[in-house]
């Protein structure tokens with residue numbers, strides 16, 4: 001299971017400064033089990049957003065947001081609301097946010113941080129990967145994770161070594177930062193690149209101490225022999 005925790009509300013509202021008409025997407029898999037992305041949490045976040053003056057034009061919880069084909073087919077059924085949205089707010093792990101961002105041509109903001117729980121992960125085939133860094137930056141990078149898409153995991157732009165769109169360290173891979181640049185350009189959000197992202201505090205990868213003392217956490221740990 002992949003554990004997600006809600007981001008602080010002030011951080012989420014900061015992401016939404018340019019966007020008034022929002023489509024909320026949750027995940028009825030790991031995120032619902034984490035208490036972050038199921039129907040109850042979506043309803044609570046919708047109420048909160050409306051109190052802040054935002055309009056929620058669509059809202060859905062999808063069984064496995066990490067399954068891109070499923071995400072696309074569910075959102076196709078809501079195409080009118082998708083078109084009306086300025087942006088998406090996704091309550092799920094980093095893979096779920098990336099899957100929605102790949103399916104819609106709109107800004108997709110992360111409502112959660114993904115933390116490391118160990119144990120079993122989703123097995124759906126897909127390009128999207130999350131390193132469970134505990135402080136999701138997908139808002140700034142157009143819904144493409146710099147830690148996993150850039151071979152060096154660079155946080156603040158390209159190393160400059162790419163050639164013909166391919167990574168200098170691994171020519172079989174596209175340069176992650178070129179992908180991020182083109183996505184932000186497509187979304188009209190290149191200004192996001194002016195924000196300096198501080199070095200990662202990897203102590204945030206672990207869930208809170210309170211959660212680590214629960215049987216829920218213990219169940220995901222490898223058995224000792």
Ligand code: SF4
Pocket residue numbers: 093094095113114129130131132133134135136137138145146147148
């Ligand atoms: S920034 Fe990347 S590694 Fe960190 S939570 Fe988001 S998707 Fe996962």
Ligand code: SF4
Pocket residue numbers: 149150151152153154157158159160161162166167168169170174175176177178
């Ligand atoms: S070429 Fe691109 S993907 Fe490769 S390390 Fe440099 S910025 Fe990252």
